[in-house]
Amino acid sequence: TQLLEQSPQFLSIQEGENLTVYCNSSSVFSSLQWYRQEPGEGPVLLVTVVTGGEVKKLKRLTFQFGDARKDSSLHITAAQTGDTGLYLCAGGAGGTSYGKLTFGQGTILTVHP
């Protein structure tokens, strides 16, 4: 069974601070995705990384896939109150052709004004 461990589970910061969320596993994933989920809504895809060592930037968000494709990180620069939400990492299982995802337990981010 492939597992993804996210840390920290909770993060409470002031607007303007930087933060990093980690997603780790002992298993290799074919791809790693990051989602953001608002209360009462489903997760929304932020980014997909597929190559070991890959770095993708989305405005103030930087995503990195580990060289061995077992871990990933999400870094947010100068956090804003609108960044508040649940952040989920999800790994795509190798060996399946249809995109079955294994999710981490999530990081609840609260950005205070």
Added chain:
Amino acid sequence: GAGVSQSPRYKVAKRGQDVALRCDPISGHVSLFWYQQALGQGPEFLTYFQNEAQLDKSGLPSDRFFAERPEGSVSTLKIQRTQQEDSAVYLCASSLAELALETQYFGPGTRLLVL
């Protein structure tokens, strides 16, 4: 265009009751997934459909859980003889093709509370 819709949005059931949760995927999407999200946790995979074929049901917790997609569009997740541990948000997601990296679009979920 319309996204993935789910109904009902909230369901309260007494222990032992049967419930049916509906998912309307984005029109034309081949793949459909069901996930279960317990409070404070990430979603967990339940089952996968490619058109009307259920290709993976490895995540269904017990034989009380049953899913169908008879015409390759709308899907229903049925839970028989509900138990308190079935309380969770049930998420449906669809994607255009059956490819591994195809983006999954999630519905808002059905929040099930079993008393």
